[in-house]
Amino acid sequence: MTPIRRMGKGYAPWLLFINEVLLLLHFSACKVPAIIVFGDSSVDSGNNNFIPTMARSNFQPYGRDFFNGNPTGRFSNGRIPPDFVSEAFGIKQAVPAYLDPAFSISDFATGVCFASAGTGYDNATSNVADVIPLWKEVEYYKEYQKKLRAHLGEEKANQILSDALYLVSIGTNDFLENYYALTERRSEFPTVQQYEDFLLGLAKNFFTEIYGLGARKVSLTGLPPMGCLPLERAMNILEFHNCVEEYNNLALEFNGKLGWLVSKLNKDLPGFQMVDANVYDIFLQIVTDPSGFGFEEAKTGCCGTGRFEMGFLCDPKFTCQDANKYVFWDAFHPSEKTSQIMSNYLIEKHLAKFL
Numbered sequence: 001m002t003p004i005r006r007m008g009k010g011y012a013p014w015l016l017f018i019n020e021v022l023l024l025l026h027f028s029a030c031k032v033p034a035i036i037v038f039g040d041s042s043v044d045s046g047n048n049n050f051i052p053t054m055a056r057s058n059f060q061p062y063g064r065d066f067f068n069g070n071p072t073g074r075f076s077n078g079r080i081p082p083d084f085v086s087e088a089f090g091i092k093q094a095v096p097a098y099l100d101p102a103f104s105i106s107d108f109a110t111g112v113c114f115a116s117a118g119t120g121y122d123n124a125t126s127n128v129a130d131v132i133p134l135w136k137e138v139e140y141y142k143e144y145q146k147k148l149r150a151h152l153g154e155e156k157a158n159q160i161l162s163d164a165l166y167l168v169s170i171g172t173n174d175f176l177e178n179y180y181a182l183t184e185r186r187s188e189f190p191t192v193q194q195y196e197d198f199l200l201g202l203a204k205n206f207f208t209e210i211y212g213l214g215a216r217k218v219s220l221t222g223l224p225p226m227g228c229l230p231l232e233r234a235m236n237i238l239e240f241h242n243c244v245e246e247y248n249n250l251a252l253e254f255n256g257k258l259g260w261l262v263s264k265l266n267k268d269l270p271g272f273q274m275v276d277a278n279v280y281d282i283f284l285q286i287v288t289d290p291s292g293f294g295f296e297e298a299k300t301g302c303c304g305t306g307r308f309e310m311g312f313l314c315d316p317k318f319t320c321q322d323a324n325k326y327v328f329w330d331a332f333h334p335s336e337k338t339s340q341i342m343s344n345y346l347i348e349k350h351l352a353k354f355l
């Protein structure tokens, strides 16, 4: 017997053990094989570039801190939360938009975004800027399922669809672009609580539908402290451009109802693992103590005057030097650095159990 064979024999159980550990590691690394995104501009990676709407951002100065300085249609100077989540799960550094013809089903197999800037739970909200309504995002998701099954076979595709992490971030536009900006819903639902309950019903239908289609791990991000968005502050003249308390309280109230919906769905739908991935508190902390997070400015955005501009109104010639000093990139959307901080918080506090 050669020493090597003796050694091999002696170590065989250990080798087996190591193999098992590697196998386990492999499986745990693949626990979430894909990130699938629904929602509005907080998570849209560029679907609006491919539909006729003004609600877009695929031009400078957007994306100037993205890979290669590409303006992708993300409402940010760089990446947005789904990109950071995808990276943290060891998948890829950016989640592509479903409507972008530069990507194919083999790209989408590890992550895809159906979100559309300007949309909401309510059909009437997506009509405001002619963007993709939530029901249409679900139609695209169904089409994606078909393509994925054709690409990978029924079994593998179904596995991915049920193991994927679904990120949903939506709702701000229903209140700010629709309920408070237009009269139709306000006359239909005289109190905002009535409108909240209407939206809650739509949310329940949406989550029940994607559950029926195979989604199991779902993260729902509700409303940010909407009253502290630079645009809302800019219009709060009587209160010296402070945060609009009414909108913040509304966000807290609606988020509370969403939290209740999440517990109910987890109880009612077998195998459903939905998390209430609320970012209100961390967002408000950043806005009230910007220097504690390394920022210099929290009241105005980096682009233009920082008070009103977003989309086409953002002019590369009138944009701050260093977006990392700003909590907000434009008058409505967080900077990449804020998105990164919030994503890290989300991952540690709410999504780690899926890692």
Ligand SMILES: *[C@@H]1O[C@H](CO)[C@@H](O)[C@H](O)[C@H]1NC(C)=O
Binding pocket: 123, 135, 202
């Ligand atoms: C939204 O519009 C779609 C398509 O027209 C329709 O199927 C759906 O019922 C509408 N939802 C509500 C709540 O009205």
